[in-house]
Amino acid sequence: MPTRPLLLACLLPLACNAPAPEPSTNQASATPPHRPSPAEPIAIPPADPPPAPSAPAPSIVPSTPPPPAAARALAAISAERLRDDVDALAAFGTRHTLSADATDRGIAAARRHLVRQFEDASTTDRPGPPLTVAEEPFSLQPDGRRVDRPATLVNVIATLPGTMPEAMGRRIYVIGHYDSRASDVMDPEAAAPGANDDASGVAVTLELARVLAPHPLDATVVFMATAGEEQGLLGARLHAAAAHETGAVITGVLSNDIVGDPTGPDGERHADRIRVFSSGAPASWTAEQLAQGRATGALDDGPARQLARYVATIAAWEHTAVQPTLVFRPDRFLRGGDHLAFDELGYPAIRFTEVAENYDRQHQDPRVEGDRSLGDLPEHVDEHYLAEVARLNGAVLVHLANAPSAPTEPAVVADALSRDTTVRWAPAPEPDVAGYEVIWRATTAPSWEHARDVGTATEITLPLHKDDWIFGVRTYDRDGHRSPVAACGITKA
Numbered sequence: 001m002p003t004r005p006l007l008l009a010c011l012l013p014l015a016c017n018a019p020a021p022e023p024s025t026n027q028a029s030a031t032p033p034h035r036p037s038p039a040e041p042i043a044i045p046p047a048d049p050p051p052a053p054s055a056p057a058p059s060i061v062p063s064t065p066p067p068p069a070a071a072r073a074l075a076a077i078s079a080e081r082l083r084d085d086v087d088a089l090a091a092f093g094t095r096h097t098l099s100a101d102a103t104d105r106g107i108a109a110a111r112r113h114l115v116r117q118f119e120d121a122s123t124t125d126r127p128g129p130p131l132t133v134a135e136e137p138f139s140l141q142p143d144g145r146r147v148d149r150p151a152t153l154v155n156v157i158a159t160l161p162g163t164m165p166e167a168m169g170r171r172i173y174v175i176g177h178y179d180s181r182a183s184d185v186m187d188p189e190a191a192a193p194g195a196n197d198d199a200s201g202v203a204v205t206l207e208l209a210r211v212l213a214p215h216p217l218d219a220t221v222v223f224m225a226t227a228g229e230e231q232g233l234l235g236a237r238l239h240a241a242a243a244h245e246t247g248a249v250i251t252g253v254l255s256n257d258i259v260g261d262p263t264g265p266d267g268e269r270h271a272d273r274i275r276v277f278s279s280g281a282p283a284s285w286t287a288e289q290l291a292q293g294r295a296t297g298a299l300d301d302g303p304a305r306q307l308a309r310y311v312a313t314i315a316a317w318e319h320t321a322v323q324p325t326l327v328f329r330p331d332r333f334l335r336g337g338d339h340l341a342f343d344e345l346g347y348p349a350i351r352f353t354e355v356a357e358n359y360d361r362q363h364q365d366p367r368v369e370g371d372r373s374l375g376d377l378p379e380h381v382d383e384h385y386l387a388e389v390a391r392l393n394g395a396v397l398v399h400l401a402n403a404p405s406a407p408t409e410p411a412v413v414a415d416a417l418s419r420d421t422t423v424r425w426a427p428a429p430e431p432d433v434a435g436y437e438v439i440w441r442a443t444t445a446p447s448w449e450h451a452r453d454v455g456t457a458t459e460i461t462l463p464l465h466k467d468d469w470i471f472g473v474r475t476y477d478r479d480g481h482r483s484p485v486a487a488c489g490i491t492k493a
């Protein structure tokens, strides 16, 4: 297993760096301190997850109330519909990507159900073209890994076209994977209800299509249910590669995977939190980009990380009931997800996952072993939590779709030694741009800390020493929607 040396390499320095225990002044010097034998377990209670390691500083959350578009659209989110969606998907028995096609069992039956649900979400009562639904098929061949026979993989894609000509070329995705797996990832017929993993994420995607379909949004929003995730992120990778090939502009990917159960394995509740995973520097960065990131201390400022910080800003601004706990790594240890397929190509893509996963309820044949009940069953999904997760996702989608583009080519001018900072950027193309804000933080701060409105200027010099801060720029429109922060590179002139 390639993972073992990696884990040891990670754990050993921690053990070596642990502080030595203070010598006890009460002990007689002849009494050696008690040292547990290697076989003796040391009981350490589990720590609470970090509350919000990267909550945005209040000064970058606008002090004015958020524009009403998100609240207006998201009031219609229904916990009951989310419940029905999870139950309906779990009832297909298995949604394994290689499962046989039967009337009411298997992934093909689940796909037909999803297509009908997305089609029902579409309405012509909208200022702009309606939501359209498409199947995106790919031929799979045996790959020596998790595909052992020829098969057809189909992503289900619903697209809500943007209503602003200058913005409709931008796409924002919300995705969940509708395939599932049993204990044996190669068993296409065993029961695999996949309620939390990932009917929960598909339900969020579907419900957001329903509530947003009647509303105008400047940019295009894509609601996608992928297949083949459990077989190696296949549907997401094939889709992302095809999109990249055509030069698609994708400004955000919100992947919801295991988002339905706020209760941890010990019964603890985390109903007001969800984790957001993001990479700091995408695998697509060139050697030159990495070198510049190293030189300027900006290896933590890739597009996915900016999107994660944006989620935290919007959640604080909209006071969502579920708040994000940002985790600054691409995904959990030993696991992956569809967002990585986009992240690998340099698109801003993040993963939402509940705080305390219960591994007895993932990738397990439903069964009872002693007092353990295993299996990913619908009864473990809490539709009220799911509704709040959908509201957080929806708020981010609406803000991201309605905000103008982030400024392009933002840069700190580094043409001479000086004690101030000149920042410059190219204007955003949307006609409703009302101005820009320069954003900055300490080099040691995880999230942006300060904002300065500069109106419609595209260059500003601030009395801040550029050695000591990391800078970015964001755009705002006439309604007050903010773009994500575009982190500054450097320019010599």
Ligand SMILES: [Zn+2]
Binding pocket: 177, 197, 198, 229, 257, 258
């Ligand atoms: Zn999953």
